[in-house]
Amino acid sequence: KAAQRAAVEAEQQANYERKQAIIAKLVEMSADADNVNRVFSEVRDLQAQFKEIGEVPQQYSSEIWKNYQDAVEKFYDQLKINKELRDYDFKKNLADKEALVAEAEKLQAEEDVIVAFKKLQELHDQWRAIGPVPKDVREEIWGKFKELSTSINKRYQDFFVERKAKERENEEAKIAICERVEALDFSSLGTYAAWDNMTKEFMEAQADWKKLGFASRKANAELFARFRSICDKFFAAKAEFFKQMKDVLASNLERKIALCERAEALKDSTDWRATADELSRMQKEWKTIGAVAKKYSDQVWHRFLAACDYFFEQKKKNTSGTRRNERANLEQKQEIIERLKALDADAPEREVAIKTLKDLQSEWQSVGHVPFAEKDAIYDAYRTVVNRIYSKWDNARRGSRMESFESTLSEIGGDTNRLYRERERLLRVYEQRRGELNTYENNMGFLSARSKNADSMLRDMQRRMQRLKDDLAELEIKIKAIDSKL
Structure with missing residues (x-):
């Protein structure tokens, strides 16, 4: 009996290890998200093997069964996700390819066949980059795109056939002009009138040349060099004649x-x-x-x-009086800066302070030029104190806006329609501010630390971003205040 019991225990232990191996394999397969469809049949075989394996030691029975169920469920969950993702990809790819077909249809109306052809090549590159679509529409969508592509390609080929014929026609006309001017003899001209008459013939030939389009690239370059050579010889000879005649x-x-x-x-x-x-x-x-x-x-x-x-x-x-005036302007601007510093130190009522600041800024703008050597320093001093004043009033301005908003809510009272309209207005402003903040955050990555003005630009962008964040926080408070009344 002891021997039989030992044999049973050994077999149960072996069963436990086999089942553990199957569970490990199932876990591994469920983790490989890219291949869950391919190994589905293998998983079914592993399930059958697991069921065929006999009992395991009693103390592991519940544990091994729970681990097995978890592994199988995890695999099937992954299989379901994979199928959903594939269906989603098919749907998205179909929409992308339909959009490319629409773009190809628009190219039918493009008058410039070369532009249409180049854009078509770009569409084909995009088509190849898009994944598969559902099988039942695969041939149909490709057929539409292929048919449009064939039409555009034919226009492109016809264009070059026509252009080649026109280039040949232009080539023959340019050869005729070259022969015409090469036949002119200007070696023995001895009077101004004779040179003027010959000049008219060359100018007429040049005008006729300009009316013609291009020949083929190689022939065009050769013919232009030939035509230009005889023209250059003529005008060089003419210049030499006039040089000799002039004193x-x-x-x-x-x-x-x-x-x-x-x-x-x-x-x-x-x-x-x-x-x-x-x-x-x-x-x-x-x-x-x-x-x-x-x-x-x-x-x-x-x-x-x-x-x-x-x-x-x-x-x-x-x-x-320029220098005297510039020195007087410098003194006037220095006085304005001192008045700005006094305004910053005194901190009067906000409305009074704003009006005073605006008046001083207008006065600054009205003052003329200062000595060139002083202009950068005086402007930097002015800009520093103005920025400091505006920064100080930012928080005060926010508090004032909240008081004004609360007053507006009190006036609206229980008018639901006005509350909803105000809420929609605030949401539009909120989305606008958030879009501006996203733009700044994206642009932060483009600033190079090696740029000469990078530090200054970075600080400026950070100040603007903080201001937008404060505005967003204030808008959220206002929206919540309206929600509490709805």
């Missing part, structure tokens, strides 16, 4: 006319120092230029002199 007087006249035009362009400038230096430099250059033909000499000199005199007269009128 130094004409050259000097051109340089002095150029100085006149430059002086006339500068005479209305208010950049007094830089313009005065430039005109002085030009006057020195004028003295280095030789004489011009007598019939132009007085005319061109008076033209240049008039432009220079006009500028220096305006400069004299406008700069006599």
Whole structure:
């Protein structure tokens, strides 16, 4: 009997270990969420094996059965989730592909066939990136997309066939123009009239060339080089002829006319120092230029002199009191800063303080320029005290708004419709503020610590985010106050 009992106990222990192994396998399979569908039949086999295994030691009986049930339930729960996720993916993928079909339909109306073709390629890339759809509509949705793609591709192919024919036509026309100008002989021209007449022929050829579209890329480049070469030869020869015919007087006249035009362009400038230096430099250059033909000499000199005199007269009128005025403006702005500091220290009633601050800011804006070396420092001092005053009043302003809101609620009383309208208005403001806060939070990640102004920008964004958070908290309090009355 002892031997039989030992044999039974050994068998029960072996059964316990086999069942433990099956449970472990089930747990492992349920944890592999990506493969629960594939191993479903194997799980069914493990369940059958578990049931076929005999008894286990009495002290483990309840435990082994509970662990088995938990493992099986966990697997089937995961199987259900996987199926639901797959169905959801199918549905979402179908919606995405239907949207791509709609985009492809819109491309039928796109006049630019190249743009339509490129956008179609992007749609195909997106299509390939989208997963499968339900099997019963798979062929149908692909058929629609494929049919639209075929139509767009055909338009694209037809476009290039037509363009190739047009390019060949343009190529033949450009060859004819090249041959036309190459036949012109300008080697023996000896008069201005002859060069002018030949110039008209080249200009007409260039105008005809510009009217033509492109030839094929290779032919177009070769033909343009050929056409440009003969044009360059002609205009170089023309330039050489005129150079030989002109004397130094004409050259000097051109340089002095150029100085006149430059002086006339500068005479209305208010950049007094830089313009005065430039005109002085030009006057020195004028003295280095030789004489011009007598019939132009007085005319061109008076033209240049008039432009220079006009500028220096305006400069004299406008700069006599500038430095004195800038120093007075600096003192006035320093006085405004001191008054702002006094306002910050005295902390008068909010309404009085706001009006005073606005008046001082308006007065600051009305003051003119200060000396250039002082402008950054005086502005920084002004900005610092203004920011400090506004910061101090933020909390006071919030308290005042809450008092005003509570007063508004008292006036509304039990009017439910007005309460609901007020609540909807506050919710719209709340969503707007929350959207602004999300935008700032997203933009925080784009600030580079290595950026020159990163620290300043970061602090500014953090201040604005905190202000938005305070506004959101205040809006929540107001909405809860309305809810308590509804």
